[in-house]
Amino acid sequence: MFEINFNEQQLLIQKTVRDFSENEIKPVVIKFDEAEEFPLEIFTKLGEMGFLGILVPEKYGGSELGYVDYAMIVEEIAKVDPSIALSVAAHNGLCTNHILLFGNEKQKEKYLPDLATGRKIGIWGLTEPTSGSDAGSLLTTAEKRGNKYYLNGSKSFATHGTVGQTAVIMAKIDKEKGKHGISAFIVEKTFPGFIVGKKENKLGCRACETTQLAFENCEIPEENLLGAEGEGFINSLKVLEGGRISIAAMALGIAEGACEACVKYSKERKQFGKFLSEFQATQFKLADMKTAIEAARLLLYRAASAKDEGKDINLIASQAKLFASEAAVKITNEAIQIHGGYGFIKEFPVEKFYRDVKLTTIGEGTSEIQRIVIAKSLLESL
Ligand SMILES: Cc1cc2nc3c(=O)[nH]c(=O)nc-3n(C[C@H](O)[C@H](O)[C@H](O)COP(=O)(O)OP(=O)(O)OC[C@H]3O[C@@H](n4cnc5c(N)ncnc54)[C@H](O)[C@@H]3O)c2cc1C
Incomplete structure (x- = not known):
């Protein structure tokens, strides 16, 4: 029979997150929800505590923990504030994990230390206005000219679209190949042509911001292709x-x-x-x-x-x-x-x-x- 037995280290992490959630998050939950404001100070502290690079190896500045730890940390925060839990889940599990799983050594060395410590916040763009569940039908394109890719299109529901700095964006290089023509790119907010659109006014998780993004000839150096072409x-x-x-x-x-x-x-x-x-x-x-x-x-x-x-x-x-x-x-x-x-x-x-x-x-x-x-x-x- 399957049983959950947290080890001593996990119980200590659980207590740490529980105490932090009760003492630092609980008193301000309603304030950030009503203001629809991202709690940057709290997020920064979570980064300092090692909870923004949960799965990332220590050599890239992470905590090098596993999925049981990851689940436990998100569970504990969600008991008090699901908005912050969603932010922690999206930051660790989407942008950061995509680079961790499929980045080359150079990309990991360049991007993971800032993400794992919370100095930079991650964005992950798969969903588009006309493609949600059917994500493989996305329309954003990437065209290679010289040693750069140029991205054109838009993304919807991008968590941390406003507050984040490092994005992983899925785009089609080869439209003929359908979903097998999709590639992933690491896109820095400062790259020319990266446009932050409207922040959504949401039913819930209002302190975890959700934003539309647009790319107008967004210029990406070829070394920022994440994984092989067509495997995005x-x-x-x-x-x-x-x-x-x-x-x-x-x-x-x-x-x-x-x-x-x-x-x-x-x-x-x-x-x-x-x-x-x-x-x-x-x-x-x-x-x-x-x-x-x-x-x-x-x-x-x-x-x-x-x-x-x-x-x-x-x-x-x-x-x-x-x-x-x-x-x-x-x-x-x-x-x-x-x-x-x-x-x-x-x-x-x-x-x-x-x-x-x-x-x-x-x-x-x-x-x-x-x-x-x-x-x-x-x-x-x-
Ligand atoms: C707060 C929030 C944060 C998000 N953050 C991100 C993010 O950071 N990055 C990102 O890329 N995306 C993000 N998303 C997008 C999210 O992943 C999509 O909303 C989700 O995948 C559903 O897509 P959709 O909204 O377009 O709904 P649709 O795909 O249009 O679905 C509408 C309805 O139709 C149903 N449906 C669709 N296809 C089928 C089918 N084949 N059979 C049966 N039923 C079907 C769906 O289940 C749903 O009930 C976020 C969404 C929200 C609300």
Whole structure:
């Protein structure tokens, strides 16, 4: 049977993140959410603590930890603020990890130390206005002239588009080859032709900024091609596979945060002369929450452990993300119900969990896309 046994170092990391989240993040969660402001100071501190280069080897300035640690860190932050958890997940798992997995030695030496320490923040651009789930149909082009590539097109939903400095952008060199014509490029914000567009006004995760980007003859030196020409899409899928672990961790953390808030509230609030926790209707809701949380936890850490062991996680990562995110959406919905009218106002954390959680069924592959992956694997296995 699969069991999660954190070792001593992991328990210490968990305590460190928990304390930081409680003491430094909790007091300012609402402030940054309402202002839709990226909490740069907090992010910088997370970088100093080693949580922005979680998977990056020490020789490039990272913490050289594994996916179990990564999931645990995102889970702990999400219990308090899903926005910051999403930023940590996107920074570590997308831009930084793409360079780590597919960069050459020179690229890793040049870009990873700043990303791993948070001196620079990462952006990852796959999604476009007309291509989301069908990412292989993207339209941004890259044309080689002399020793430079020139990028033209636009990207949507780029996390950290405004605050970030280093981007990995997917573009098509050869349109005839469809998704096999897609390549990845490391694009610095200062390269001519890199345009930051509108910042989106979002339902949730409002402190984690999401921006449109445009490229107008954006000039990229040829040495910034990331991976081989034509391998950008297939490499992106590998990046997203690991990313799904972090979104499942985010969902788990939100579910736990919401459940904890419900236990506390139900022991404080009295109606008809009884605490809410004394009503069986409340107890059943809490029992269902706790059971779904444990199931999500097992799937998540099984996927994270398998990744650390170098196993193929295509199926299990999709299952973990699908289950954890769908369960977390249901749990935050019930959490508002348990709080009654007080769940509907911003003084109580469940209001924000309810808004923030929806991202987890959409980002890094929607629930429908996860189901496609799972069904394909099942149908091919028999
Ligand atoms: C807050 C936020 C941050 C994000 N950050 C990034 C980022 O940093 N970088 C990046 O590249 N992208 C990012 N994204 C984009 C995200 O990955 C996409 O939103 C997601 O992949 C879905 O694409 P879409 O929004 O275009 O929806 P669509 O693909 O248009 O999907 C709409 C609906 O149709 C369903 N659907 C689509 N195809 C099928 C099918 N074949 N079968 C069944 N149902 C289907 C979907 O599941 C969904 O329910 C972010 C999104 C958000 C909301």
